[in-house]
Amino acid sequence: AQSVTQLGSHVSVSEGALVLLRCNYSSSVPPYLFWYVQYPNQGLQLLLKYTSAATLVKGINGFEAEFKKSETSFHLTKPSAHMSDAAEYFCAVSMGADSSYKLIFGSGTRLLVRP
Amino acid sequence: ETGVTQSPTHLIKTRGQQVTLRCSSQSGHNTVSWYQQALGQGPQFIFQYYREEENGRGNFPPRFSGLQFPNYSSELNVNALELDDSALYLCASSSDGFKVPFFGPGTRLTVL
Numbered sequence: 001a002q003s004v005t006q007l008g009s010h011v012s013v014s015e016g017a018l019v020l021l022r023c024n025y026s027s028s029v030p031p032y033l034f035w036y037v038q039y040p041n042q043g044l045q046l047l048l049k050y051t052s053a054a055t056l057v058k059g060i061n062g063f064e065a066e067f068k069k070s071e072t073s074f075h076l077t078k079p080s081a082h083m084s085d086a087a088e089y090f091c092a093v094s095m096g097a098d099s100s101y102k103l104i105f106g107s108g109t110r111l112l113v114r115p
Numbered sequence: 116e117t118g119v120t121q122s123p124t125h126l127i128k129t130r131g132q133q134v135t136l137r138c139s140s141q142s143g144h145n146t147v148s149w150y151q152q153a154l155g156q157g158p159q160f161i162f163q164y165y166r167e168e169e170n171g172r173g174n175f176p177p178r179f180s181g182l183q184f185p186n187y188s189s190e191l192n193v194n195a196l197e198l199d200d201s202a203l204y205l206c207a208s209s210s211d212g213f214k215v216p217f218f219g220p221g222t223r224l225t226v227l
Binding site (some may be wrong): 034036041042043044045046049090092095101102103104105106107108 | 119148150155156157158159160163171173205207209214215216217218219220221
């Protein structure tokens with residue numbers, strides 16, 4: 001069975017500081033991994049995805065994530081936080097890569113950015 | 116090109132009632148997935164429809180049912196509503212060419 005664990009329900013950083021949001025996965029097959037962001041009262045927006053190509057994946061808004069098979073991790077980073085990055089972030093793994101991805105989500109990490 | 120749209124935005128029902136939520140997929144998308152997001156939690160997969168056929172189901176009881184129409188829009192029906200059904204219901208669409216789900220803004224359902 002596939003699952004995702006996000007360490008830290010809340011992460012607080014200062015504006016301009018490094019952002020690191022942690023995600024570990026469990027999968028019996030090569031995983032497809034995703035990061036989504038959710039702003040208040042909105043749906044989910046795709047930040048980036050890993051689908052067995054390059055292990056370092058670059059996404060929108062300056063975010064990137066590195067797939068590390070040995071550590072079963074897919075942590076999300078951004079070199080310099082901006083106030084507009086404050087949101088809820090979800091890591092997800094796909095249940096399959098057949099016709100379309102059926103996603104299993106982690107419980108989310110709320111990013112707070114201090115001025 | 117319009118994105119994924121959902122209606123209504125908010126809905127209040129009482130226990131035991133039935134509800135229908137609607138989703139219009141993004142232009143060119145033939146797959147629709149539904150997710151339930153309880154307050155403070157990550158979304159949970161309910162089911163997926165591909166070319167009008169159910170294509171996978173999560174751990175939800177049969178009172179959660181769905182439909183996909185020839186234009187690939189979709190409905191989520193929930194019978195015999197329970198208090199725990201209160202959540203944000205998200206619809207996501209995708210295509211054969213780009214399989215990653217694009218999410219709509221959601222419908223907030225409150226069951227009293």
